[in-house]
Amino acid sequence: xxxxxxxxxxxxxxxxxxxxxxxxxxxxxxxxxxxxxxxxxxxxxxxxxxxxxxxxxxxxxxxxxxxxxxxxxxxxxxxxxxxxxxxxxxxxxxxxxxxxxxxxxxxxxxxxxxxxxxxxxxxxxxxxxxxxxxxxxxxxxxxxxxxxxxxxxxxxxxxxxxxxxxxxxxxxxxxxxxxxxxxxxxxxxxxxxxxxxxxxxxxxxxxxxxxxxxxxxxxxxxxxxxxxxxxxxxxxxxxxxxxxxxxxxxxxxxxxxxxxxxxxxxxxxxxxxxxxxxxxxxxxxxxxxxxxxxxxxxxxxxxxxxxxxxxxxx
Amino acid sequence: xxxxxxxxxxxxxxxxxxxxxxxxxxxxxxxxxxxxxxxxxxxxxxxxxxxxxxxxxxxxxxxxxxxxxxxxxxxxxxxxxxxxxxxxxxxxxxxxxxxxxxxxxxxxxxxxxxxxxxxxxxxxxxxxxxxxxxxxxxxxxxxxxxxxxxxxxxxxxxxxxxxxxxxxxxxxxxxxxxxxxxxxxxxxxxxxxxxxxxxxxxxxxxxxxxxxxxxxxxxxxxxxxxxxxxxxxxxxxxxxxxxxxxxxxxxxxxxxxxxxxxxxxxxxxxxxxxxxxxxxxxxxxxxxxxxxxxxxxxxxxxxxxxxxxxxxxxxxxxxxxxxxxxxxxxxxxxxxxxxxxxxxxxxxxxxxxxxxxxxxxxxxxxxxxxxxxxxxxxxxxxxxxxxxxxxxxxxxxxxxxxxxxxxxxxxxxxxxxxxxxxxxxxxxxxxxxxxxxxxxxxxxxxxxxxxxxxxxxxxxxxxxxxxxxxxxxxxxxxxxxxxxxxxxxxxxxxxxxxxxxxxxxxxxxxxxxxxxxxxxxxxxxxxxxxxxxxxxxxxx
Numbered sequence: 125x126x127x128x129x130x131x132x133x134x135x136x137x138x139x140x141x142x143x144x145x146x147x148x149x150x151x152x153x154x155x156x157x158x159x160x161x162x163x164x165x166x167x168x169x170x171x172x173x174x175x176x177x178x179x180x181x182x183x184x185x186x187x188x189x190x191x192x193x194x195x196x197x198x199x200x201x202x203x204x205x206x207x208x209x210x211x212x213x214x215x216x217x218x219x220x221x222x223x224x225x226x227x228x229x230x231x232x233x234x235x236x237x238x239x240x241x242x243x244x245x246x247x248x249x250x251x252x253x254x255x256x257x258x259x260x261x262x263x264x265x266x267x268x269x270x271x272x273x274x275x276x277x278x279x280x281x282x283x284x285x286x287x288x289x290x291x292x293x294x295x296x297x298x299x300x301x302x303x304x305x306x307x308x309x310x311x312x313x314x315x316x317x318x319x320x321x322x323x324x325x326x327x328x329x330x331x332x333x334x335x336x337x338x339x340x341x342x343x344x345x346x347x348x349x350x351x352x353x354x355x356x357x358x359x360x361x362x363x364x365x366x367x368x369x370x371x372x373x374x375x376x377x378x379x380x381x382x383x384x385x386x387x388x389x390x391x392x393x394x395x396x397x398x399x400x401x402x403x404x405x406x407x408x409x410x411x412x413x414x415x416x417x418x419x420x421x422x423x424x425x426x427x428x429x430x431x432x433x434x435x436x437x438x
Numbered sequence: 439x440x441x442x443x444x445x446x447x448x449x450x451x452x453x454x455x456x457x458x459x460x461x462x463x464x465x466x467x468x469x470x471x472x473x474x475x476x477x478x479x480x481x482x483x484x485x486x487x488x489x490x491x492x493x494x495x496x497x498x499x500x501x502x503x504x505x506x507x508x509x510x511x512x513x514x515x516x517x518x519x520x521x522x523x524x525x526x527x528x529x530x531x532x533x534x535x536x537x538x539x540x541x542x543x544x545x546x547x548x549x550x551x552x553x554x555x556x557x558x559x560x561x562x563x564x565x566x567x568x569x570x571x572x573x574x575x576x577x578x579x580x581x582x583x584x585x586x587x588x589x590x591x592x593x594x595x596x597x598x599x600x601x602x603x604x605x606x607x608x609x610x611x612x613x614x615x616x617x618x619x620x621x622x623x624x625x626x627x628x629x630x631x632x633x634x635x636x637x638x639x640x641x642x643x644x645x646x647x648x649x650x651x652x653x654x655x656x657x658x659x660x661x662x663x664x665x666x667x668x669x670x671x672x673x674x675x676x677x678x679x680x681x682x683x684x685x686x687x688x689x690x691x692x693x694x695x696x697x698x699x700x701x702x703x704x705x706x707x708x709x710x711x712x713x714x715x716x717x718x719x720x721x722x723x724x725x726x727x728x729x730x731x732x733x734x735x736x737x738x739x740x741x742x743x744x745x746x747x748x749x750x751x752x753x754x755x756x757x758x759x760x761x762x763x764x765x766x767x768x769x770x771x772x773x774x775x776x777x778x779x780x781x782x783x784x785x786x787x788x789x790x791x792x793x794x795x796x797x798x799x800x801x802x803x804x805x806x807x808x809x810x811x812x813x814x815x816x817x818x819x820x821x822x823x824x825x826x827x828x829x830x831x832x833x834x835x836x837x838x839x840x841x842x843x844x845x846x847x848x849x850x851x852x853x854x855x856x857x858x859x860x861x862x863x864x865x866x867x868x869x870x871x872x873x874x875x876x877x878x879x880x881x882x883x884x885x886x887x888x889x890x891x892x893x894x895x896x897x898x899x900x901x902x903x904x905x906x907x908x909x910x911x912x913x914x915x916x917x918x919x920x921x922x923x924x925x926x927x928x929x930x931x932x933x934x935x936x937x938x939x940x941x942x943x944x945x946x947x948x949x950x951x952x953x954x955x956x957x958x959x960x961x962x963x964x965x966x967x968x969x970x971x972x973x974x975x976x977x978x
Contacts, residue, residue, distance in 0.1 A: 155864060160863035284706055288702035290708065384698075396509065396665055399858070399859070
């Protein structure tokens with residue numbers, strides 16, 4: 125087991141390195157000059173040349189790459205050309221907001237999807253099952269942008285129940301913090317619950333017809349035990365996979381939802397950096413997001429071993 | 439614990455049961471999460487509550503919150519380029535003179551008074567005594583001289599040099615006297631002393647000017663949290679106490695790029711001012727009794743269709759350009775894309791500007807357009823590429839209307855939308871286009887309004903338009919003080935460059951509109967779309 129984890133960690137480091145190289149190269153191949161993005165329309169050619177020189181962009185790409193590798197090996201993941209703040213400090217400032225949003229969206233997503241998924245898997249012909257199918261279809265089809273805007277217009281503009289945007293940590297001010305969290309996390313939570321409901325439902329449907337469930341029932345086990353101990357756990361394997369992917373993408377920042385609610389998370393940080401061609405920040409944030417994804421992937425794989433004891437890592 | 443499948447438990451090699459491992463994982467993650475969450479700072483717009491247990495203060499500090507469409511870019515006024523940086527420059531710093539609402543007749547700033555020599559070449563400024571930097575040190579003529587020297591050293595990376603081309607020498611002739619000598623008469627020079635880059639900086643704290651600027655303006659810089667907020671606090675030692683008393687204790691700008699969210703914040707009172715309101719929201723805002731639209735007396739911004747003179751098909755084909763100018767339905771653009779706001783006359787000078795004169799603008803006339811097109815000899819089977827920009831809501835819709843119009847006269851136009859940064863790099867700086875949209879936001883003096891657009895090799899002339907006659911007229915206009923005389927000169931330039939040469943087609947004057955609640959009074963935008971922070975009142 126330790127060996128497996130160690131091997132995975134080494135793999136992660138290697139993938140991270142490869143990935144960083146790709147990000148570095150692709151950023152420089154993408155059209156759109158960071159100098160132009162900074163100076164805008166009305167600066168002269170001389171100003172462009174000078175700024176390009178200051179940013180080190182007049183050097184060949186491989187030289188820029190070596191310089192960047194050197195910086196990374198010293199723990200410097202890049203600095204903003206705009207604000208002169210480091211990528212790490214910006215991520216540190218933004219990540220808590222993203223974690224809060226992820227946690228609350230996950231909570232909402234699970235509270236909705238687990239009961240709906242189980243019921244519609246166990247009793248596929250019930251009214252609730254039909255509702256669950258309808259809900260997950262609508263939830264998947266609804267663009268989060270639209271849902272977010274509708275919530276914004278009704279709950280904060282018309283009814284004035286909630287502030288339209290902003291963020292404060294619920295640990296600093298629980299009431300305001302939760303008010304700020306409410307709309308973005310419902311928006312994300314519904315988007316999350318929809319696919320999860322479908323996965324849980326189909327997982328349960330598969331399992332409910334399996335022999336061991338019939339056996340469990342034949343042994344005279346009560347329904348609750350059959351469903352929760354025998355069926356749900358086995359149905360969860362595919363759900364955990366999709367859950368891991370969704371969790372990773374949430375922690376990597378939800379660009380659209382964060383934009384609508386002006387949520388100061390990782391997503392808007394990345395979006396702004398891309399628009400401004402702030403290479404240092406884009407590289408830092410992308411590396412950070414990929415690190416999160418890989419870590420969650422590893423955790424998901426380890427969770428398999430818990431859910432399905434037949435899976436072994438040697 | 440027995441294993442039902444009699445398979446070895448993989449976790450037992452670590453000496454853990456599965457349950458223990460899961461608990462440990464969940465526990466560890468929660469601890470990490472809590473640790474990082476505890477480090478958060480509040481960024482709530484103007485609603486951060488007072489700390490628990492704090493005694494209620496006699497007066498809660500008043501805060502004006504502005505929801506901006508963008509985050510600021512630079513704090514150092516020497517290299518600031520963009521309009522979003524204006525609050526930082528305007529609030530933290532003073533200039534020798536400050537803009538009035540029209541940006542054409544400056545009012546006293548750090549200079550209390552000034553005289554101009556009879557030949558118009560020497561400007562002598564008397565500085566006010568007792569004006570202080572936020573560090574407490576008095577502002578003297580030496581600081582003005584230092585600022586000018588620094589800006590000339592910054593050179594082309596900033597905007598100052600471009601504005602001050604006429605300066606020959608400058609010097610501090612006393613602690614409160616500053617003199618500027620010009621090389622030649624230049625009527626555009628004086629108002630330019632109020633530009634962002636002419637902000638008077640503090641020599642002693644210059645090393646922190648790009649992170650924590652210190653100036654002599656009405657507000658001190660407190661902090662900039664990128665992407666979240668910039669905070670300014672009233673400077674108690676400001677020289678104009680009368681003005682200061684009308685303003686709130688704090689001004690906070692928050693970037694809210696999404697326009698719907700920005701307006702929702704205004705409607706629900708989270709921000710007091712929302713910037714850059716698109717025309718489709720004007721009616722909604724003006725019908726709300728709690729809100730007001732903030733506009734300009736006159737606008738220095740306009741939208742054009744420009745043609746490249748460096749490549750076919752528009753190079754050396756005036757008739758083709760004229761055909762296009764007759765085919766475009768500007769009224770349709772105005773009504774359908776801009777909801778009827780603005781004016782579409784062809785003069786680059788807006789109709790409420792002193793230098794405006796009515797021109798014989800080309801009207802939409804498809805027969806005339808087809809005639810000109812036939813005469814131009816252009817093969818209509820050839821595809822014309824029309825590059826436009828995304829990111830501004832109107833970029834693609836305007837191009838689509840024009841594409842339709844041109845199809846009507848038999849032209850084959852393909853739209854190529856470009857992301858903003860790439861548009862600037864490739865189409866604008868790289869001058870790689872046949873025809874493209876250009877959105878200008880210029881100075882309000884007629885020379886500043888379009889000389890850099892129509893003069894040879896200037897930064898705003900990616901068309902590479904050149905006409906010697908026009909060059910001479912620009913020179914003449916700059917050296918003429920009488921406004922009636924100047925007006926005639928610019929009318930002639932329009933007749934040559936816009937009506938005859940058809941270097942470009944002006945589509946419309948662009949009004950810049952903001953919206954506010956009723957806590958601000960008398961707040962206006964200047965011709966460039968910058969807010970006038972000098973002339974307003976806080977009534978919150």
